[in-house]
Amino acid sequence: MTSIYNWYRDLIDNRGDPRVKDWPMMSSPWPTLAACIIYAYFCKKIGPQMMANRKAFEFRNVLIVYNFIQTVFSAWIFYEYLMSGWWGHYNFTCQLVDYSRSPIAMRMANTCWWYYFSKFTEFADTVFFVLRKKWNQVSTLHVIHHGIMPMSVWFGLKFAPGGHSTFFALLNTFVHIIMYFYYMVSAMGPKYQKYIWWKKYLTALQLVQFVMIFTHQLQVLFRPSCQYPRIFVIWIAMHGFLFLFLFSDFYKAQYIKPEKKAKAATGLCMAIDENSSAQNGYKQEEGSEVPSSYASSTDAFVRRRPVS
Structure with missing residues (x-):
């Protein structure tokens, strides 16, 4: 136990990027882990118990504002990733982390922190x-996915705030700009539905995103001269493979095999479902609903639950 403790102290105190050590939440992984556990416990235990005998909230105006803020926030992070490296400064084939305190290196590290946030x-x-009692969306794997992301990003920020693997964050924030804008419009009500006819193409964009992520990461493995840490490359590439598989099944069920829509899985994180009500939106006319929004995971694939 002493050896394990000494290894942990050395890892956290001496091997992390000293520039971010004193930044909020960065001196130790435990606050981030605690936040993730509290989130998961609330979503799977406290929240359902609290809402069991209560009427579902609507949050229409809140959701419009929330999605607008998320759209602007994602756009700003995307811009900062471009300006701090990816717009002409970074190398797309092998980009090491700049650990200096130059303005552009610090700007990239700062952007990584905001992505973590x-x-x-x-x-x-x-x-x-x-709070809206959309239980079919709160699957276990949805909660696990969202619950582990801060912890995964924490390690990247702690040890490699910049460089090659930030390409996935660049793509992810770009998709989030479009995605949260879509949810904002869907939350505004039925009369705006004609402006978001492109939901199918948003799902296709998400598939392209995952292909670009794992392709960009794995090509480093075939470049022995590239000294970027392999563990981050492999970890991010695994995320890309996993979500490409899940979204491919979703896309085929929703758009390639429409006759099987009644059995199609719902609740994929970020997936746009033809049949379910929007995560942050509202039903149109009776019998017609706004597409599902920021969704969950593979539980629905296993259960094949009908959309409520």
Whole structure:
């Protein structure tokens, strides 16, 4: 136990990036882990118990404002990733982390922290599900996915705030700009539905995103001269493979095999479902609903639950 403790202290105190050591939540992984556990416990235990005998909240105006803020926030992070490296400064084939305190290196590290912070603001997606009693969206894997993302990003920020693997965050924030804008419009009511006819293409964009992520990461493994840490490359590539698989099944069920829509899985994180009500939106006319929003996971694939 002493050896394990000494290894942990050395890892956290001496091997992390000293520039971020004193930043909020960065001196230790435990506050982030505690936040993730509290989030998961609320969504799977406290929240459902609290709402069991209460009427579901609507939050229409709140959801419009929330999605607008998320859209602007994602756009700002995307811009900062471009300006701090990816717009002409970074190398797309092998980009090491700049650990200096130059203005552009510090700007990239600062952007990575704000991306880490955005993983906490996304907790609100599931909280809204719970308070609106959208139980089919609050699957175990949805909660696990959102619950582990802050912890995963924490390690990247702690040890490698910049460089090659930030490409996935660049793509992710770009998709979030479009995604949260879509949810904002859907939350505004039925009369705006004609402006969001492109939901199918948003799902297709998400698939392209995952292909680009794991392709960009794995090509480093075939470049022995590239000294970027392999563990981050493999970890992010695994995320890309997993979500490409899940979204591919979703896309085929929703758009390639429409006759099987009644059995199609719902609740994929960020997936746009033809049949379910919007996460942050509202039903149109009777019998017609706004597409599902920031969704959950593979539980629905297993259960094949009908959309409520």
